[in-house]
Amino acid sequence: MSMVAPQREPLWGLRKALGVRVLPASQRTKIIYVPRSAEWSRNVQNQARLLEELRLAFPAEEIVVFEQKEHSARSTIEFFQQAKVRNVAWRNRP
Numbered sequence: 885m886s887m888v889a890p891q892r893e894p895l896w897g898l899r900k901a902l903g904v905r906v907l908p909a910s911q912r913t914k915i916i917y918v919p920r921s922a923e924w925s926r927n928v929q930n931q932a933r934l935l936e937e938l939r940l941a942f943p944a945e946e947i948v949v950f951e952q953k954e955h956s957a958r959s960t961i962e963f964f965q966q967a968k969v970r971n972v973a974w975r976n977r978p
Contacts, residue, residue, distance in 0.1 A: 902957075907965050915947045915969045 917938065919931055938947050945968070955963060 902961055904961055905965060909968075912966055912968045913946055914963075914966050915942060915945050916950050916964065916967045917947065918950045 915938070917935065935947070935949065950963065952960070
């Protein structure tokens with residue numbers, strides 16, 4: 885399976901329309917982990933261990949688990965604007 889990146893111009897237009905801002909690095913303080921727990925077919929079985937390892941590897945960083953059900957579109961945008969790093973659980977398929 886190959887993944888194709890979308891063209892940059894439409895993405896910038898969408899970001900502008902949604903009011904997405906690029907915050908200064910000093911305000912991007914969160915390492916955000918996006919779990920797959922809501923997806924029954926793509927659940928990460930060792931998620932607790934993965935989060936523990938992230939916290940051990942980056943003890944001085946704020947690591948936050950993003951749960952979509954808790955956020956509106958606007959609050960999701962504001963939340964991710966504060967991201968230093970975003971990580972989504974990924975499983976390689978044979």
